[in-house]
Amino acid sequence: MNSTKCQKCGLTNFATDLECKRCGTSFVQKTRNSGSRPKFSIIAVVMFAGVAAAFYYVFTGVQGSVDKVNSVEANRVNAQPVLPPDAGRSRADYDRYRSQTVANAVGVSPGLAEHANRTQQTDKAMDQMTNSRAQ
Ligand SMILES: [Zn+2]
Structure with a gap:
């Protein structure tokens, strides 16, 4: 040209x-x-409207989901039974209560009892190995 x-x-x-x-x-x-000069095309307007609609759709969807979760959570909390408070229990009493619970769990559960047994055997074996090397 x-x-x-x-x-x-x-x-x-x-x-x-x-x-x-x-x-x-x-x-x-x-x-x-x-x-x-910026070209003002109808395609850009349609694309912008589409993006805006998509954002609006996602936003309202998330908002509705959050509202639903909140209502379900409120119902769940309200449906839970009210436990008696540990009022008046001292720290020593609470520790004794906790240790009893753990001891009961070890005594009742065969898996935990077996674990304690294996730990004891391992300690014994390691003691023997250490002693034999020391001699
Ligand atoms: Zn001219």
Whole structure:
């Protein structure tokens, strides 16, 4: 393209000309404006609307889910039985109560009892090995 047609009067000028030979319209300003002018297309508007709708859909969905979880959680908390408080129990009494619970668990559970038995055997074996090397 080695010629520039004037937008105002229609005269064909050389491409190197900065303004029209007949009417003096500047080509530099014209080309820069048309190049950097933001193009307002309907596709961009539709895409923006789609993105906005998607965000709105996700936001309302999350909000509805959170509301549902909150209501379910409130119902669950209300449905739980109220346990008697440990009022008046001293720290020593509480520790004794806890240790009894753990001891009962070890005594009742065969798995925990077996674990305690194996630990004892391992300690015994390690003691023997240490003693035999020391001799
Ligand atoms: Zn012109």
